[in-house]
Amino acid sequence: xxxxxxxxxxxxxxxxxxxxxxxxxxxxxxxxxxxxxxxxxxxxxxxxxxxxxxxxxxxxxxxxxxxxxxxxxxxxxxxxxxxxxxxxxxxxxxxxxxxxxxxxxxxxxxxxxxxxxxxxxxxxxxx
Numbered sequence: 001x002x003x004x005x006x007x008x009x010x011x012x013x014x015x016x017x018x019x020x021x022x023x024x025x026x027x028x029x030x031x032x033x034x035x036x037x038x039x040x041x042x043x044x045x046x047x048x049x050x051x052x053x054x055x056x057x058x059x060x061x062x063x064x065x066x067x068x069x070x071x072x073x074x075x076x077x078x079x080x081x082x083x084x085x086x087x088x089x090x091x092x093x094x095x096x097x098x099x100x101x102x103x104x105x106x107x108x109x110x111x112x113x114x115x116x117x118x119x120x121x122x123x124x125x126x127x
Contacts, residue, residue, distance in 0.1 A: 033111035035118035039127045040072050044119045047112050048075065051101045065102075072126040084120050091116065 038044065048069045053059045058069035067078035067087075079087065089097040093107050101108070108116075119125075 033114050035114050038115045038119045038122075040119065040125065041127065043115050044124075045072070047108065047116060051108060051112075057102065076124060076126070079120065079124055088117060088120065 048058075053068075053070040058065050058067055060068055060070050067083065068074040069078070086097065089095045090100040091108055092113060093099040099107065107113070
């Protein structure tokens with residue numbers, strides 16, 4: 001009986017030791033993120049359409065959130081109203097803002113965050 005118990009404990013501990021956290025997956029880095037060629041049409045709109053401009057969120061008439069992000073004109077209106085810091089704080093999960101995207105277990109990846117920030121800092125052009 002003792003041998004069986006010991007075998008069970010050893011097997012349990014052995015299986016537990018097989019788990020490891022991959023730092024790159026837990027804390028993604030921007031690494032080789034190119035923010036020099038960020039455009040609204042080629043970069044930012046794709047991020048917003050996939051993660052923000054969704055039914056019940058920031059999409060046209062169905063948008064329940066503050067701001068509509070489905071077109072450049074709509075996101076520009078939101079940002080022109082003084083909401084650049086609010087948006088950046090929300091997508092970066094900082095300064096007590098409601099973290100975005102809602103209902104998502106993770107925030108946008110580091111490179112996408114840098115691209116949106118670069119686009120906003122360049123005056124959020126419609127390019």
